[in-house]
Amino acid sequence: MxxxxxxxxxxxxxxxxxxxxxxxxxxxxxxxxxxxxxxxxxxxxxxxxxxxxxxxxxxxxxxxxxxxxxxxxxxxxxxxxxxxxxxxxxxxxxxxxxxxxxxxxxxxxxxxxxxxxxxxxxxxxxxxxxxxxxxxxxxxxxxxxxxxxxxxxxxxxxxxxxxxxxxxxxxxxxxxxxxxxxxxxxxxxxxxxxxxxxxxxxxxxxxxxxxxxxxxxxxxxxxxxxxxxxxxxxxxxxxxxxxxxxxxxxxxxxxxxxxxxxxxxxxxxxxxxxxxxxxxxxxxxxxxxxxxxxxxxxxxxxxxxxxxxxxxxxxxxxxxxxxxxxxxxxxxxxxxxxxxxxxxxxxxxxxxxxxxxxxxxxxxxxxxxxxxxxxxxxxxxxxxxxxxxxxxxxxxxxxxxxxxxxxxxxxxxxxxRLFTHTHTSLGFELEKPDQSELRLLACVYGPRHMSAILSVIASMRGSQTASIMPYMAHLIELNRKRRTNVSYHELEADEMSDEEEYGGNDVLEIHAAVDAFTAETRILINLNKAVSTVSNLHEDVCSAAEDLRATIILLPFHKHQRIDGKMESGKEAVRTTNQKILRHAPSSVGIIVEKGLAGALGFSQLFTVDVVQHVATLFFGGPDDREAIAWSTRIANHPRVNLTVIRFLPAESSNTRNMKVENELGNNDIEVFMALSSLETGNDIDNAFLNDFYNGYVASGKVGYVEKQVNNGAETVAALRDIGDLYSLFIVGKGGRGHSPLTTELSDWEECPELGTVGDLLASSDLNINGSILVVQQHRNSKKNLIDD
The missing domain is CATH 1.20.1530.20 (Na+/H+ antiporter like fold)
Structure with a gap:
């Protein structure tokens, strides 16, 4: 040249x-x-x-x-x-x-x-x-x-x-x-x-x-x-x-x-x-x-x-x-x-x-x-x-x-219409989820939320050949406006920071966690930072999800578990932002609640510990539970995840058909008896959906399936107590079930409506559940499938 x-x-x-x-x-x-x-x-x-x-x-x-x-x-x-x-x-x-x-x-x-x-x-x-x-x-x-x-x-x-x-x-x-x-x-x-x-x-x-x-x-x-x-x-x-x-x-x-x-x-x-x-x-x-x-x-x-x-x-x-x-x-x-x-x-x-x-x-x-x-x-x-x-x-x-x-x-x-955000839920991927790319936006407010969020990202990838494009947004509350009537040397340290400095040492810890995750799983996460006032943080998240055409938005719960097992509230701004995102999200939303005994090899260590994790998806009916099943189809393909779908039905539903499949747990072949209800019982949409799921996953032995017969909310609580120690992660829909007798009574002591009746019960300190909880809400902005039973 x-x-x-x-x-x-x-x-x-x-x-x-x-x-x-x-x-x-x-x-x-x-x-x-x-x-x-x-x-x-x-x-x-x-x-x-x-x-x-x-x-x-x-x-x-x-x-x-x-x-x-x-x-x-x-x-x-x-x-x-x-x-x-x-x-x-x-x-x-x-x-x-x-x-x-x-x-x-x-x-x-x-x-x-x-x-x-x-x-x-x-x-x-x-x-x-x-x-x-x-x-x-x-x-x-x-x-x-x-x-x-x-x-x-x-x-x-x-x-x-x-x-x-x-x-x-x-x-x-x-x-x-x-x-x-x-x-x-x-x-x-x-x-x-x-x-x-x-x-x-x-x-x-x-x-x-x-x-x-x-x-x-x-x-x-x-x-x-x-x-x-x-x-x-x-x-x-x-x-x-x-x-x-x-x-x-x-x-x-x-x-x-x-x-x-x-x-x-x-x-x-x-x-x-x-x-x-x-x-x-x-x-x-x-x-x-x-x-x-x-x-x-x-x-x-x-x-x-x-x-x-x-x-x-x-x-x-x-x-x-x-x-x-x-x-x-x-x-x-x-x-x-x-x-x-x-x-x-x-x-x-x-x-x-x-x-x-x-x-x-x-x-x-x-x-x-x-x-x-x-x-x-x-x-x-x-x-x-x-x-x-x-x-x-x-x-x-x-x-x-x-x-x-x-x-x-x-x-x-x-x-x-060619450029609109159409992949707003996973329900359409029930048959072959690994053949489509999953675009996911995860939000964190600090290093405390990283382990649970990263474990969900690792599990949502499913098999090693599946395509996933995860993005992570570090949400930072904007500090109060700088005072203008004082000299520069009179300003406090946080008032002198520009947007690049927001987040402090949290940014360094989040970057380190993401780098360790990428080195372990080979999943590259695109990390960004959103600095805004509490009233506008949800707009940044929703706009980012729409621009990125994310199918899933992952959020951390505002409470965290103490050493004694009790749930302690964090910043109220986190809860407020989560609630606004749930209302305005352009795609499906999941809230992860991190629970488990101190030092236990729980689900939050999925990508760092080579131990098989047992995951349960709870199905009561409705669009959110169906979306939870769709999420589970990707998680079920992960080599370290053993998934079981548990369907709750009224006790009077006696028409069932028993099926025997072989399910591999560890190195032993154990015969597991499962039952799938007749299509005459329950919502036709739910039954048709579960029938397709059963034929695609349960019949082949990839996923376990059981049914629990309960009459009311008290029996539902008792059933949940019985399985509380068996699984490291519970996946459940937020709501959309209508007036189901199995869950209606649970709302009497509801503290966090953003988790729904079942999710709130599982996340409460009163119920001794040793597994984390993933609450799923299907995309709400469409006119259909809000409550369809």
Whole structure:
């Protein structure tokens, strides 16, 4: 790369750097102005930033001679190119850190078909377009070589994953199924195009083949060094929440140095940066620090400037002739139609609805990242570009993105149901729960809640092959407002803290617990912090669950067990927040009550102790109990969990059918007699649901099933006392049972309505239950299934 060579040997260092700084500042200011205007129309930030570059570039303010002389100095191009080089390094490394590898691994076939379907048709159209461009735009004596044809094919086939990712974050479709498919397909297309581009450079000269081989050999020890450096830094800084700035600087320096070596050998370093981020250890404070420090700077500074720089290169002076306008129109039409047509074709093959295919087609038409490399300085060693051809191709890239971005926003408004939060409960996963990904948001208020919450997360994963994406929110009550009528030295310590310091040592303990959990279970938890007033904490949780499209929200109980076995209340704010979340949650909610004898190997030690835990799901009827059964189907697949479903029925229900199944407990085969009531008894929905559950889990021996005959609440309490010492976890629905005689009398001494009648009884100090309790509430915002008996 020429800029890398020239960066340190320019005579006029100050003036180009100052002009570049002013250009960056102007792009940020103007893009913020456009973003305010376009946000009301539903347009994303990248479009506003590209428009800011258009306004500031040769098509706008740079037509003024004084501005042009300041921004377009003879020696400034290398500095702009070098700035773009650093931008590419940072955001590709960050995207590698953030990539959803689990989703791509589980959906590799669909992702690759969607990615290569549109790209292959785009490549064919690009092949045709290369002859057209060579004839009308290139110099008469220029030869149509293979490198030129490949560059045009890559230009048409390419999709910019940074633009797709940023657009998804702005429009909030990145966590939807169709959005994740689009982002993954864009990443596959980008990496493939860049790999082909590097191979073209490698095979253009014999010396490049040798250099490319040496670079590949050199990348291996660097990647391994990155891994062991991260592990060493994690162990070295046990008493810190984040790495220190010199340690972050060391990591980024290694990344930048390696990228510059690759660029100086005429290759592109984007793939190397992405792979470095992808293989970087995701657990521990090293990755957490890099995400914390890079996310804000990249999303709010680097990408806006980079998108602005794309628009900055748009030079409308080349559109003075109708011939050039027609050429740009044809190129844009070819690019859009090829991507949309190819994507619709493969979506039809995959039986994806046409409206989703159209959305994918426009998303995958977004350009603006490596396209500049294909026609820019990185390809100068391959092709001698005609200035007119170069500028018209750049305009094609900009127009393509400016068209596709707003269309994507309009399609989102038109097809709003595609992006709504639909997986709000687990009831639909009764048959094959391990084949669908579980998105879970766990909330903690302090380190005390970590062991129970983490054990539930580990159990909800089920089998080792099941896919789970857990998020954790550390909820912190915002301190009172700072006093304004006193001097700084008179402020108390907690009044001087900014939001980053909220949580104190609790944050360090929570991070340590999450790191230990990840090391033990290999389940990566995305940890965030919510700092708000008590009255608004529930809004933060509900908004986060909706944005993340979480199926489950996990909450800790506000009481904790003392050494003498009594339950002691904690902060009242915890209880208030839990109650508000239960009322407004956009998905199913579970409250975990941690109980058990001191020192016992209870359920809260599930992920740390290799002991089989016996879990009981109590079923009285209603939607919440059915949801509890659905949760249990995932827990039953955990190798350390032995699940039994206990159904409570009125004693007069005598029509039962006895069944004998073999259930393996430890190393002994024990015959367990179970009974399933006739469908003539109880609620038809409950019976049909349990019948499906019985056929899928009980008959195969995965789950035990028993029935208890009771007449009233007193007998229910007695039955619960009998099994109190047998299980380390009880799962029960919150309510929705109507006026059931089995539970109605229990409400007479109810203290915590948020747990329901049965959950509150199990959590009380009066009932000597030695197991934890998980109370489940099905999603309440729908009009059906509130009380259906």
């Amino acid at each position: 020429e800029a890398t060579h020239k960066f340190v040997c320019q005579d006029d260092l100050v003036n180009p750097l100052s002009s570049m700084g002013m250009q960056v500042a102007c792009i940020l200011v103007i893009s913020h102005f456009f973003h305010i205007l376009l946000k009301a129309l539903g347009q994303p930030g990248p479009i506003a930033q590209i428009l800011a570059g258009l306004v500031l570039g040769p098509s706008g303010l740079s037509n003024i001679s004084e501005i042009k002389e300041f921004f377009f100095q003879a020696s400034a191009a290398e500095y702009y190119e070098m700035f773009g080089f650093f931008c590419r390094i940072l955001f590709m490394f960050l995207f590698g850190l953030e990539i959803d590898i689990a989703y791509i691994r589980h959906n590799l076939r669909i992702v690759c078909i969607v990615a290569y379907g549109g790209a292959s048709v785009g490549g064919i159209f690009g092949l045709v377009a290369s002859f057209f461009i060579s004839k009308h735009l290139m110099a008469e004596n220029a030869k149509l070589n293979a490198s030129f044809v490949f560059c045009i094919m890559l230009l048409v086939a390419y999709t910019s994953s940074p633009v797709v990712n940023r657009l998804g974050a702005e429009l909030r479709f990145s966590t939807s199924d169709i959005g994740r498919l689009a982002a993954s397909a864009a990443m596959v297309v980008e990496l493939t195009c860049l790999l082909v581009f590097n191979l073209i450079i490698a095979f253009s000269k014999v010396t490049n083949i040798r250099d490319g081989f040496l670079i590949l050999l050199g990348m291996v020890p660097i990647l391994f060094g990155f891994k062991y450096l991260a592990v060493w830094l994690n162990k070295r800084t046990n008493k810190q929440k984040y790495l220190r700035n010199p340690e972050v600087f060391l990591i980024l320096s290694i990344l930048i140095a390696g990228s510059m070596i690759i660029e100086m050998r005429t290759f592109n370093s984007v793939i190397a940066c992405f792979v470095a981020g992808m293989v970087f250890p995701k657990e521990g404070k090293t990755a957490r620090t890099l995400l914390h420090k890079l996310t804000y700077s990249v999303h709010n500074f680097v990408l806006p400037v980079y998108f602005g720089y794309i628009g900055f290169q748009f030079d409308a002076s080349h559109l003075k002739s109708w011939r050039n306008v027609l050429i740009v129109f044809i190129l844009v039409l070819l690019s859009l139609s090829s991507k949309i047509g190819g994507t619709l074709a493969v979506c039809h093959y995959l039986k994806i609805p046409p409206n989703e295919g159209l959305f994918l087609g426009f998303v995958l038409s977004l350009k603006g990242h490596a396209d500049i490399l294909f026609v820019g300085s990185a390809s100068k060693a391959l092709v001698t570009w005609n200035p007119t051809a170069y500028n018209l191709l750049l305009m094609t890239i900009v127009i393509n993105t400016v068209i596709s971005g707003p269309v994507v926003a309009l399609l989102m408004k038109r097809e709003e």
